[in-house]
Amino acid sequence: MTAFFVAFIGTLFAEMGDKTQLVTLTLSTRYPPLRVLAGSLSALAAITGLAVLLGEYLANLFPQTTTLLASGAFFLLVGAWLLLKKEEAEESVETPRNRVTLQTFIMVFLAELGDKTQLTAIALTAAYGEPLAVFFGAMAGQTINHSLAAYLGSRFLSRLPDKLIKTGSALLFILFGILFIISALR
DSSP states (O other), X not given: OHHHHHHHHHXXXXXXXXXXXXXXXXXXXXXOHHHHHHHHHHHHHHHHHHXXXXXXXXXXXXXXXXXXXXXXHHHHHHHHHHHHOOOOOGGGTOOOHHHHHHHHHHHHHHHHTTOHHHXXXXXXXXXXXXXXXHHHHHHHHHHHHHHHHXXXXXXXXXXXXXXXXXXXXXXXXXXXXXXXXXXXXX
């Protein structure tokens, strides 16, 4: 039971203000929050599952520098795309259900590769030798964290003008991209 609680507490606090939480928060301002949450939690379950199953092998498969550079480039591209994308007519803004969930899944999955919560799951699995306890503890922490982000995004931030949210989101992605690349080059 110790592995569960350590994974739960560690993940809950490690995810506060994390880039994947901000992806959930941001997308929930524009799309149905339950669909965004489904995509986020699915991606987090997949990446956490990989972490506990593959352990240190996964860390060796994706060197931190390469992961940071790829994540940085990805976030820079998404930020630039958000800034340059022209606004569409109101009727074409609605995104099909599967596309929103898939879009969220891909963004969160890629952002979580090599992230501190993934590395925490790898380390805890290696330390405790209890992959299921670590997985469920980490997922419990992430569920609380991302549910809060989806709720706040849909209830409060959705009242902000779309242009402000779009610009803020783009700048946030660009900031993360720059931070990832700087971290990789150190």
